Structure formats: C-alpha cells, structure tokens
Amino acid sequence: MRVTDQGEQAVPAGPKALPHTVGHRERLRCRARSAGLNHLPDYELLELFLFRSQPQGDVKPIAKALLSRFGSLAAVLAASVEDMMTVRTQDLKGRTKAVGMETALDLAALHEVAQRVAKEPATRRPVISSWTALLAYIRLALQHEPREQFRVLYLDNRNQLILDEVQNRGTVDHAPVYPREVVRRGLEVNAKAMILVHNHPSGDPTPSRADIDMTQQIIRAARPLNVEVHDHLIVGREGVTSFKQLGLM
Known part of the structure; x- marks a missing residue:
C-alpha cells in the first residue's frame, strides 16, 4: 500500500506484469x-x-x-x-x-530421420510395386535441395533396392554426370537395373536437352552389360517428372 504526501492511503500497487515468455x-x-x-x-x-x-x-x-x-x-x-x-x-x-x-x-x-523413415517402404518391396513410396522418399530427399544433385538407385534382379548413392553434387543448375562411372558402379554392386534421379533447384522438374542426352548415354553404356535403366526422375518443388511417362526413354 502506498501513502501520499498528505498522509492519505492510496490504492495498493498491483503485481508487476511478467514477460510473456515466462511459462x-x-x-x-x-x-x-x-x-x-x-x-x-x-x-x-x-x-x-x-x-x-x-x-x-x-x-x-x-x-x-x-x-x-x-x-x-x-x-x-x-x-x-x-x-x-x-x-x-x-x-x-x-x-x-x-x-x-x-x-x-x-x-x-x-531431416535424416524423416528420410530414413520414408525410405523404408521403398526398400522392403520391389521398387516397381512401391512406386508411390519411392516418389515420396525422393521428394523428401531432394525437393528443397539448394544445389543440383545426381543420384542412382541400384536394383537387384527382383527390382529391390541395393544402393541409393549420390554420384555427384553440383551448382544451382548443373551436376556433372559420367555415364561410364554410373554403369561401373552398378557392376560393382551387382545391379541388374537402375533408376536415375536428380533435382532441379529452380523448382521446375521439366527435363532439359542436356538431361535427355545424358540419359540416353547412360542407357547406351548399360545395354551391352544387360543393366536396364528403368526410369529417370527429376525432382522439383512442383513435383516429380518421369522420363518413361513422358516417352523420353
């Protein structure tokens, strides 16, 4: 309670307000x-x-x-x-x-935990029969990647995932790809098929002329070794583009 200069009693002072962060x-x-x-x-x-x-x-x-x-x-x-x-x-x-x-x-x-959880359904069954799970996984992994990244999903003779490997990381609009290295790595892990994956940091998953040419080079390099390229997927913020669905392979 406060006392004025004239000795009169004043209204008791209220409690000091606490910062909103308290509690x-x-x-x-x-x-x-x-x-x-x-x-x-x-x-x-x-x-x-x-x-x-x-x-x-x-x-x-x-x-x-x-x-x-x-x-x-x-x-x-x-x-x-x-x-x-x-x-x-x-x-x-x-x-x-x-x-x-x-x-x-x-x-x-x-983020790594989320990727591994999303990857599990795509690794327990043949990739072709768990396509929706695969697309969800690669979108989570690459949709917001700020630099272009090229990776390969190597599959066995039952189309189950052997290895998901990042081949190269690049700039905002280019990641170098070496078709012979892609195929050589497939032979090392005894792969029978591959799915190529890369992202477009611009957000637009439309294939470029360079994307199409590179895909054809890998297909030609893999064919004599009986390694099939099932698809090439491009990930952008707007979705995922499939070369096979577009008739580009």
Missing part, C-alpha cells in the same frame, strides 16, 4: 498434449523441437526466423547446417543471436 514452454507443451501436435502451427511445432536444443531462453524468434528464411518447415529441415547457421534473430533486449551448430545439427538429424 511459455509449459503452456505450449500442455496445448500440444491436449489439442494434439497436428493442431500446432509450423512455428510452434518447430519450437517444441528447439526446446531440446536450447534448454533456456525464448526460441520462438528463432523458429519464426528459420521459417521466414527458408519458406517452409520442409525447407528448414532440408537446409544445410551451414545455411541454417547464417540465420540471425534478436532477443527481447535487442541482442543479435545466431542459430548455433548444435541447433543446426539437431534439425539436420531430424
């Missing part, structure tokens, strides 16, 4: 338990994961900065550790804070 973590966890994780917006779902990487402090600005920088939750997880660590935000006192190595590694690990 935020527990409130968010309670909401996740009661409403379900699927009802949380992307930034809050990302916050929940960041609680483990950063046991103290407000992680909401970091979650929102990551989503703003990369555009979506999927793109955040697919970003490289180096790119994630370029993200900056400010705390309540205006101090600049960067996404640290530990946080970036945790997010990259989450």
Whole structure:
C-alpha cells in the first residue's frame, strides 16, 4: 500500500506484469498434449523441437526466423547446417543471436530421420510395386535441395533396392554426370537395373536437352552389360517428372 504526501492511503500497487515468455514452454507443451501436435502451427511445432536444443531462453524468434528464411518447415529441415547457421534473430533486449551448430545439427538429424523413415517402404518391396513410396522418399530427399544433385538407385534382379548413392553434387543448375562411372558402379554392386534421379533447384522438374542426352548415354553404356535403366526422375518443388511417362526413354 502506498501513502501520499498528505498522509492519505492510496490504492495498493498491483503485481508487476511478467514477460510473456515466462511459462511459455509449459503452456505450449500442455496445448500440444491436449489439442494434439497436428493442431500446432509450423512455428510452434518447430519450437517444441528447439526446446531440446536450447534448454533456456525464448526460441520462438528463432523458429519464426528459420521459417521466414527458408519458406517452409520442409525447407528448414532440408537446409544445410551451414545455411541454417547464417540465420540471425534478436532477443527481447535487442541482442543479435545466431542459430548455433548444435541447433543446426539437431534439425539436420531430424531431416535424416524423416528420410530414413520414408525410405523404408521403398526398400522392403520391389521398387516397381512401391512406386508411390519411392516418389515420396525422393521428394523428401531432394525437393528443397539448394544445389543440383545426381543420384542412382541400384536394383537387384527382383527390382529391390541395393544402393541409393549420390554420384555427384553440383551448382544451382548443373551436376556433372559420367555415364561410364554410373554403369561401373552398378557392376560393382551387382545391379541388374537402375533408376536415375536428380533435382532441379529452380523448382521446375521439366527435363532439359542436356538431361535427355545424358540419359540416353547412360542407357547406351548399360545395354551391352544387360543393366536396364528403368526410369529417370527429376525432382522439383512442383513435383516429380518421369522420363518413361513422358516417352523420353
């Protein structure tokens, strides 16, 4: 209770308002338990994961900065550790804070877990009979990859996956491919068939003239060795293009 200069009693002072961050973590966890994780917006779902990487402090600005920088939750997880660590935000006192190595590694690990889970259905059955699962896996792996990447799925005589191997990583619009090396590696792992896969960081999965020519070179190199090229898939943010469906092979 306060006393005025005239000795009169004043209205008791109310409690000082606490920062909105106080108790935020527990409130968010309670909401996740009661409403379900699927009802949380992307930034809050990302916050929940960041609680483990950063046991103290407000992680909401970091979650929102990551989503703003990369555009979506999927793109955040697919970003490289180096790119994630370029993200900056400010705390309540205006101090600049960067996404640290530990946080970036945790997010990259989450993306790797998601890829392995998506890959499982495509490896348990012949790839041809689990085509939908295969497409889901390669989209998750490559849809937001910022640089062009060329990989080969090597299959056995039952069309089951032997090896998913990145042959080359390149620039934003080119990854070098060496047809003889692609086929040689297939012989090393005793593959009987291959599915070629690469991404277009531009987002448009339309095959280029160079893509078509390279595919034909690999087919010609593999044919004398009785190794079949089932398809060439191009992944972009707009979807996946199949050379076989387009009649390009």
